[in-house]
Amino acid sequence: MYKPVKVERKNIYFKPDKKRVLARFFFLGDERTIKIIKRTLELSESERKEVFGQVLRSYTKRHRSIVNIFERNFERVSHLLEKVPFPKDKLSQLDKLLIGSYFTMEYSIESAALFNPSIVEHPDQTELFQGEKRVILSFRATGEGHVSSIVFRAGTLDLDNNIHIDYIGNLLDKPIQVKNHRYHKESFLKKMNELHAEPTEVKTKLEQKLTPTFTYEELKRYIDEVRQDSEENLENITFLQQALWLASSHYEMTFSLDTSISERVIFPIADTEKRGIEDARFVQFKDEKGESIYYATYTAYDGFSILPKLLTTKDFYHFKVKPIYGEIANKGAALFPRKINGRYAMLCxxxxxxxxxxxxxxxxxxxxxxxxxxxxxYAYEFVQIGNCGSPIETAYGWLILTHAVGPMREYVLGAALLDLNNPHVEIGRLHSPLMTPNDEEREGYVPNVIYSCGALVHNGQLILPYAMSDYASTYATINLEELLLAILNPERYQ
Known part of the structure; x- marks a missing residue:
């Protein structure tokens, strides 16, 4: 007798909240910026005080430190002050803050969607009762213009696998410190060759100028020198722009220690991701010493091209970002949680x-x-099959959750097992979907879609967060042993 794998959908939903806003830099180009600064400084001192007072009354309670944000944004346009007829020694701190406010805007980071979740064990497992586990969920948050960022929620799974979400803060914050790192000439040129294989004069000139290691600012200087010494044509301009585009994709960022994890937003920083950071698949990776580090693979999108990237953190305060090079440079990469036979392994x-x-x-x-x-x-996956996050190690093999597309472009979830020592060998797969969108889940921004970027195991149950039609998210639990037996004996489970 056939029977389906039992899936328990939990009655908890993660929905977009338009009130969660981030203060970001607002820029309209040098010419208009100069005009705005000039108009601001033409106000009388009392008028400037009055305008700034109104700004503070309206926005102070909406942000952790709006004054610091104004200071940072003033610094980003301060180089244009030399083109404004105003004595620099008479520029007060209030003037700087008021100018900074004109180049600041609020962005509702999840006004459109909160979807494609993943889940990992929290690095802090102290002060818990038996059978509990503290976890971190990541989401793809989408706002105005369909720009995506990464946001988090923390919570605790209890003995019955109900999740209790920690207080969700509203004072959202970007990193307080962002810095680019040193680039290695050999690996940088290797990636440039992937982007621009044809030899050109400008390519040779830049290669000759690069030192064995260099910073982003040094690269900009080298590119300016090459540009001045080269013919200005589309091919040369494109190559030099690609070099800067690639270099900007390496950076580190640090969040303030007084932020809760729900207030930390990884918003697009580099040119390579200015249109979005998509579908982060987080995994807790164990090295040879048994120590944990968290990785996330995601897709950077600039509006035209995609670039897979790797995010690294140990504490969810400090993050490093680097591109992923090679044949797997496509969407949907998912790292295995440990090395296999001495090598990293990645679904792609x-x-x-x-x-x-x-x-x-x-x-x-x-x-x-x-x-x-x-x-x-199988019929439910005839259009395509892909992964739904990093594999999970079990006694039977590597459990992988899959997304599969069938008739009517319906996205469903499946499951399979890979050999533990040779994961390029599949040892079992469900012949029918593990989950399909129900009547509630099928309605949304992109209908008939359920999708996940990662799951974990707790108390013998698979904890599976998933998105509902690219709008909101929820989670389900599945008995792990039953699922594994169903994969190994698919003829009994339909």
Missing amino acids: RIDGENNYIAYSHNINVWQETAIRIQQPE
């Missing part, structure tokens, strides 16, 4: 239709040919 999507796996000794460089491990076989 090369062709948009099948599931692949890749191996590498370098977590950022994937030069070995990826191996196809899954292709559409």
Whole structure:
């Protein structure tokens, strides 16, 4: 007798909240910025005080430190003051803050959607009762203009796998410190060759100028020198823009220690991701010493091109970001939670239709040919099959959750097992979907879609957060043993 795998949908929802706003830099170009500064400074001193007082009354309670934000945004336009006829020695602190306020705007980070979640164990597991686990959920938050960022929620799973979400703060904050790192000439040129393989004069000139290691500011100087010494044509301009585009994708960021995790927003910083940070798949990775580090693979989108990136953190306060190089440079990469046979392993999507796996000794460089491990076989996945986050290690093999697309472009969830020592070998797969959108879940921004970016196991249950039609999120629990047996004996579970 056939029976489906039991899925318990939990009655908790993570919905977008338009009140959660972030203060971000607002810029209209040098010419208009100069006009705005000039108009501001033409006000009388009393008028400037009155205007700034109104701004403070309206926005102080909406942000952690709106004055610090104004200071930072003033600094970003201060170089244009030399073109404004106003004595610099008479520029007061209030004047600077008022100018900064004109180049600040609020952005509702999740006004459109809060979806594609992943879940990992919180680094702090102290002061819990038996059977509890503290967790961190990540979400893709989408606001005006469909720009995506990463946001978090923290909570505790109890003995019955009900999740109790911590207080959600409203004083959202971007990193207080962002810095670019030093680039290595060899790896930088290797990635540039992937983007622009044809040899050109400007490419040779830049290669000759680069030192073995260099900073972003040094690269900008080298590019300016090459530009002045080269013909100004579309090919040369494109190459030099790509070099800056690539370099801007490496950076580090640190959040203030007085922020709760729900208030930390990883908003697009680099040019490579100015249109969005998409579908972060977080995983708690264990190194050879058994120590934990958290990685997240995500897709950076600039409006035209995508670039896979790797986010690294140990505490969710300090993050490092680097591009991922190599054949797997596509959407939907998901890292295994430990090395396999001495190498990193990554699920990836090369062709948009099948599931692949890749191996590498370098977590950022994937030069070995990826191996196809899954292709559409069953009716619910005839259009495409992909991963739903990092694999989960079990006694039976690596459990992978999949998203599959079938008739009517319906996205459903499936599951499969890969061999523990040779995960390029599939040892079982469900013949029918694990979950399909129900009547409530199928309605949304993109109808008939459920999707996840990662799950974990707690108290013998699979804790599976998932998105509902690209609008909101929820989670379900599934008995792990039952699911594994269903994968190994699919003819009994339909």
